[in-house]
Amino acid sequence: MNLIAVSAQQPLTAGDGCQDPVLLNDWHVIGYADDFAEGTIYPVRLLERELIAWRSSDGQVHVWEDLCIHRGARLSKGWIKDDKVVCPYHGWQYNGEGGCTLMPAAPDETPMKKARAFPYAAVQRYGFVWVCLGTPASDIPQFPEWKDERFMKVHSGPYPYAANGFRAVENFIDASHFPFVHAGLNGVMDNPDRLEPYTVEETDTGLKSSEVRVFQPWGDARGQPLVAFYTYHTFRPLVGYFSKRTQAADAQGLPVTDHSDTFTTLFTVQPLDATHSIVRVLAALDVNPRPTAEAVRERADVVFAQDRDIVESQRPERIPVELRYELHHRTDLMGQRYRTWLRNKGITYGVI
Ligand code: FES
Numbered sequence: 001m002n003l004i005a006v007s008a009q010q011p012l013t014a015g016d017g018c019q020d021p022v023l024l025n026d027w028h029v030i031g032y033a034d035d036f037a038e039g040t041i042y043p044v045r046l047l048e049r050e051l052i053a054w055r056s057s058d059g060q061v062h063v064w065e066d067l068c069i070h071r072g073a074r075l076s077k078g079w080i081k082d083d084k085v086v087c088p089y090h091g092w093q094y095n096g097e098g099g100c101t102l103m104p105a106a107p108d109e110t111p112m113k114k115a116r117a118f119p120y121a122a123v124q125r126y127g128f129v130w131v132c133l134g135t136p137a138s139d140i141p142q143f144p145e146w147k148d149e150r151f152m153k154v155h156s157g158p159y160p161y162a163a164n165g166f167r168a169v170e171n172f173i174d175a176s177h178f179p180f181v182h183a184g185l186n187g188v189m190d191n192p193d194r195l196e197p198y199t200v201e202e203t204d205t206g207l208k209s210s211e212v213r214v215f216q217p218w219g220d221a222r223g224q225p226l227v228a229f230y231t232y233h234t235f236r237p238l239v240g241y242f243s244k245r246t247q248a249a250d251a252q253g254l255p256v257t258d259h260s261d262t263f264t265t266l267f268t269v270q271p272l273d274a275t276h277s278i279v280r281v282l283a284a285l286d287v288n289p290r291p292t293a294e295a296v297r298e299r300a301d302v303v304f305a306q307d308r309d310i311v312e313s314q315r316p317e318r319i320p321v322e323l324r325y326e327l328h329h330r331t332d333l334m335g336q337r338y339r340t341w342l343r344n345k346g347i348t349y350g351v352i
């Protein structure tokens with residue numbers, strides 16, 4: 001699965017930024033696989049750490065600390081030569097395994113064993129590049145729609161949020177904001193849905209809700225009224241998911257068919273730091289008729305811009321996992337359980 005071994009050696013800068021083991025040992029999306037072309041070094045920020053990503057000629061994406069062990073120069077200011085990263089300071093070259101193969105000032109010498117880059121585990125899956133800065137505590141979440149041909153797949157984003165990643169995930173699993181934040185699309189402001197009681201269970205793959213029913217006047221890129229039944233799932237602290245079962249409806253919100261379509265979404269957050277994030281989304285649609293990928297993306301751009309606007313306004317910026325700091329209603333059960341779930345995992349970074 002394209003997994004690069006993690007160096008046992010830690011860079012001196014590893015003590016900077018996030019030290020939360022739950023987040024360090026988790027997988028985080030740092031980009032779309034297509035973002036990384038061969039021959040270029042890309043700077044990447046994750047949990048306050050500066051990294052580089054580069055693609056070697058065998059197709060693998062390598063993610064390393066943005067640091068040369070020699071004198072600490074940034075490798076992101078260097079370049080690729082013959083499938084190797086060249087440090088811009090003294091020209092040391094590092095191959096795909098992270099080993100130094102050449103010190104130009106002593107070209108006949110075999111570089112020291114410790115002359116190594118600092119690689120992290122990196123995997124390409126579902127059209128994303130996932131990185132773990134520590135030792136992966138679990139596998140990347142399952143998204144079986146990726147290989148299921150009934151589903152059309154559409155990536156959208158990146159959506160930079162000047163906001164906390166957990167606040168972004170909580171917004172994604174919240175249905176009662178639709179009539180206000182997404183008025184005219186996912187809900188009706190003058191006639192907001194009453195949310196019936198729903199349940200949330202903790203499964204091996206995270207928290208999962210029962211179906212939450214809402215009416216959506218412009219429920220997806222097909223532009224038709226829908227009754228939507230959302231099943232929310234938090235796979236990981238910074239990876240959410242919903243499966244939305246939809247039925248065509250009349251303007252009053254009553255279904256006009258027994259047939260259901262399915263629209264699912266994998267919602268990933270790259271935490272740049274505790275209060276800045278990049279959201280990337282993968283939608284899978286088994287709907288009839290099929291909209292164009294452009295129409296799906298256009299709608300996602302509108303919806304996530306609306307979400308970003310409100311999430312960036314939330315204070316305190318770090319999500320309170322102490323429930324008494326904010327107010328929880330039964331209609332917020334998924335968000336409330338999400339916060340408790342984060343707290344029970346022992347997460348300390350980006351929360352209060
Ligand atoms: S700092 Fe990288 S080669 Fe000297």
Ligand SMILES: [Fe+2]
Binds near residue numbers: 172181303307
């Ligand atoms: Fe939203």
